[in-house]
Amino acid sequence: MNSVNFVETEDLTKVYSSGRIEVIALKDVNLSVQEGKFLGVTGPSGSGKSTLVNLLGGLDRPSSGSINVQGRFISELNKEELALYRRSQVGMIFQSFNIISSYTALENVAFPLLFAGVAKKDRNRRAGQILTKVGLYPRRDHRPGELSGGEQQRVAIARALINQPKILLADEPTGNLDSRTSREIVQTLSDLNKNQGLTVIMISHEEALLAEFADDVIRLSDGKVVEQEKIR
Amino acid sequence: MRISDYIEQSFSNLWKKKLRTFLTIFGVVIGIGALVSMISFGKGVQKNVTDTFMELELFNYVFVYPRSEDSQTDESSQEPNTPEKASRQVRLLDDDFLREVTKIKGVEWAVPEVRFPAMIRFRQNEEFSLIQVLPADICESGLIRLRAGRFYTSDDENALIISDSLLRRLKITEPQTVIGQEIELSTMAVDFSLSNLSNIISFFRGRGLPFSKQNYTFTIAGVAERKGGIGGMPLRSDVFIDRSASEQMKKLSLTSIWDFFQSPQQAEGYSVVNIKLSSIKYIESVKAQIDDWCLKAFALIDQGEEFKKGFLFMDMILFAVGMIAVVVASMGIINTMMMSILERYKEIGIMKAVGASDRDVKKIFLFESGVIGFLGGIFGLFLGWMVSMVINQVVNYFLARQGVPYMDYFSFPWWLCLGAVVFSILVSLTAGIYPTLRAARVDPVVALRHD
Numbered sequence: 001m002n003s004v005n006f007v008e009t010e011d012l013t014k015v016y017s018s019g020r021i022e023v024i025a026l027k028d029v030n031l032s033v034q035e036g037k038f039l040g041v042t043g044p045s046g047s048g049k050s051t052l053v054n055l056l057g058g059l060d061r062p063s064s065g066s067i068n069v070q071g072r073f074i075s076e077l078n079k080e081e082l083a084l085y086r087r088s089q090v091g092m093i094f095q096s097f098n099i100i101s102s103y104t105a106l107e108n109v110a111f112p113l114l115f116a117g118v119a120k121k122d123r124n125r126r127a128g129q130i131l132t133k134v135g136l137y138p139r140r141d142h143r144p145g146e147l148s149g150g151e152q153q154r155v156a157i158a159r160a161l162i163n164q165p166k167i168l169l170a171d172e173p174t175g176n177l178d179s180r181t182s183r184e185i186v187q188t189l190s191d192l193n194k195n196q197g198l199t200v201i202m203i204s205h206e207e208a209l210l211a212e213f214a215d216d217v218i219r220l221s222d223g224k225v226v227e228q229e230k231i232r
Numbered sequence: 233m234r235i236s237d238y239i240e241q242s243f244s245n246l247w248k249k250k251l252r253t254f255l256t257i258f259g260v261v262i263g264i265g266a267l268v269s270m271i272s273f274g275k276g277v278q279k280n281v282t283d284t285f286m287e288l289e290l291f292n293y294v295f296v297y298p299r300s301e302d303s304q305t306d307e308s309s310q311e312p313n314t315p316e317k318a319s320r321q322v323r324l325l326d327d328d329f330l331r332e333v334t335k336i337k338g339v340e341w342a343v344p345e346v347r348f349p350a351m352i353r354f355r356q357n358e359e360f361s362l363i364q365v366l367p368a369d370i371c372e373s374g375l376i377r378l379r380a381g382r383f384y385t386s387d388d389e390n391a392l393i394i395s396d397s398l399l400r401r402l403k404i405t406e407p408q409t410v411i412g413q414e415i416e417l418s419t420m421a422v423d424f425s426l427s428n429l430s431n432i433i434s435f436f437r438g439r440g441l442p443f444s445k446q447n448y449t450f451t452i453a454g455v456a457e458r459k460g461g462i463g464g465m466p467l468r469s470d471v472f473i474d475r476s477a478s479e480q481m482k483k484l485s486l487t488s489i490w491d492f493f494q495s496p497q498q499a500e501g502y503s504v505v506n507i508k509l510s511s512i513k514y515i516e517s518v519k520a521q522i523d524d525w526c527l528k529a530f531a532l533i534d535q536g537e538e539f540k541k542g543f544l545f546m547d548m549i550l551f552a553v554g555m556i557a558v559v560v561a562s563m564g565i566i567n568t569m570m571m572s573i574l575e576r577y578k579e580i581g582i583m584k585a586v587g588a589s590d591r592d593v594k595k596i597f598l599f600e601s602g603v604i605g606f607l608g609g610i611f612g613l614f615l616g617w618m619v620s621m622v623i624n625q626v627v628n629y630f631l632a633r634q635g636v637p638y639m640d641y642f643s644f645p646w647w648l649c650l651g652a653v654v655f656s657i658l659v660s661l662t663a664g665i666y667p668t669l670r671a672a673r674v675d676p677v678v679a680l681r682h683d
Binding site: 057092094099163 | 233234237240241248579581583584586587588589592676680
């Protein structure tokens with residue numbers, strides 16, 4: 001693995017305004033993640049972890065500062081370019097899974113390909129392949145309500161991988177899962193990181209899991225990076 | 233996204249909320265159905281009028297009336313210095329006029345419109361009707377279309393043509409069965425003879441009229457097809473007889489009650505003469521000649537612009553009434569789409585998180601609106617057609633009992649069918665604009681946190 005900075009932020013700041021009240025969610029965050037690394041992000045509630053992931057995932061725009069992913073300043077992209085970035089370069093998974101309840105597992109996984117203009121037959125074929133990788137192919141026709149929390153999160157992981165992204169952003173993916181399932185999920189992410197060279201940035205409160213699987217861990221507090229730890 | 237995916241997604245999303253989708257589409261169906269029925273009714277009436285005009289060549293007719301004394305005065309006051317005009321004599325609409333007018337280039341024939349009232353008696357049934365005097369040669373010129381029998385000739389004594397409409401009123405449904413049968417006509421005539429003494433006495437006491445009833449027996453030569461109820465046509469009666477037959481009859485010769493109030497001078501001539509031209513192009517020259525004779529000419533073609541304005545006005549009124557239902561339906565679409573967006577708020581966030589652009593989101597919801605409009609348009613057109621057919625049958629059923637021939641009161645030209653569906657889609661897309669913009673503006677960060 002090379003040591004090129006794959007994701008880099010410079011003085012990244014995000015301020016939320018509500019009338020006269022301004023809330024600083026992130027303040028001058030400088031971060032660099034090398035390609036193929038597994039970065040753990042931890043910190044108390046309201047410390048800006050989710051804001052950081054949303055900014056890196058192109059769901060939100062910074063108030064100031066910059067984000068550079070693979071040499072491209074995504075903080076300067078317009079809406080259409082950001083949508084393309086989300087579609088092609090990052091995959092995101094969330095604490096509440098965020099899969100569509102009325103769709104089957106296969107349809108959920110194939111969903112991002114819809115916006116990439118892939119034909120239905122190819123969408124289903126590729127979704128089936130990814131579901132096989134995460135061990136859920138036999139449950140492809142089940143809806144989220146018929147799947148366990150761990151299975152739903154694996155559907156979400158499969159969906160995040162369908163467009164073959166370079167970065168996987170995980171916002172507390174184990175938050176709604178028991179400890180055994182949590183470990184399985186993080187193990188899956190770690191395998192993707194190790195075996196496919198996927199750069200993983202994962203938010204978690206569970207420091208033991210981060211210590212076990214992450215290469216680096218940063219701790220946020222009040223929107224600032226207060227600690228950076230290199231584990232391996 | 234591919235077009236096929238947008239369409240499939242739209243149907244799939246709408247199918248998930250079957251009842252709501254059904255109710256929304258039903259609203260559009262009612263709206264489009266109402267609009268289609270209204271417009272098709274307007275077009276049906278226009279088509280009937282225009283077709284009848286074209287079929288009967290009504291634009292080739294000029295109707296000549298005597299100029300009233302008032303209008304002569306008015307005209308002379310407007311053009312007092314025209315000695316030529318001042319020297320003109322008011323012509324009578326008499327047989328001399330008929331002879332001269334038929335010599336004008338383009339005039340096929342000219343007949344006075346002579347009608348008189350009579351009671352028609354046939355197989356124990358009686359009906360009151362106006363008898364029109366129509367020379368045999370004109371009768372055969374295509375003016376009358378026969379359903380049974382033949383035209384009378386000038387040699388036929390007491391032969392007549394009766395309309396199928398009057399026959400129906402006389403409870404006869406098979407026109408063929410009456411050919412060659414006898415029919416009785418009773419006319420009223422002014423009679424100062426001794427045989428009518430009782431009525432004459434009543435008349436002088438101011439209690440009645442000096443009329444006597446005259447009965448004539450005719451033979452039915454033919455049955456004419458009665459065309460729709462349009463006024464101002466050369467044929468305005470249900471019974472036609474030749475001039476020779478008319479001359480033998482005692483009757484009150486009048487076209488309408490207004491004939492009672494004619495000036496004595498006018499009363500000497502005919503009140504209306506119908507002139508048939510071989511082509512529309514002769515109308516102006518014939519009218520000019522008639523004007524030279526100080527007579528009043530009226531051609532239906534002069535009313536062309538008025539007809540167009542009238543039809544346009546009718547279309548607008550019918551369209552406006554139909555649009556009320558469409559506007560209500562579009563409110564339903566807005567409501568449905570807003571509800572759909574609120575319910576799928578998180579889904580929109582997910583769409584954006586996995587790479588949907590604002591444009592994709594807009595298109596997804598616009599297609600859903602469009603599908604509502606498309607289905608509403610198709611079924612609305614069908615409903616409008618069904619309702620129109622039912623109304624048409626019911627109206628014809630009741631009118632047939634009054635002797636009015638069958639008519640299609642609704643017309644469905646291809647452009648109305650296509651236009652209804654396209655219009656429905658456009659209205660639905662318009663109704664979907666605001667909800668669509670709302671959907672596109674959804675902040676994915678907020679939506680993904682939404683429960």
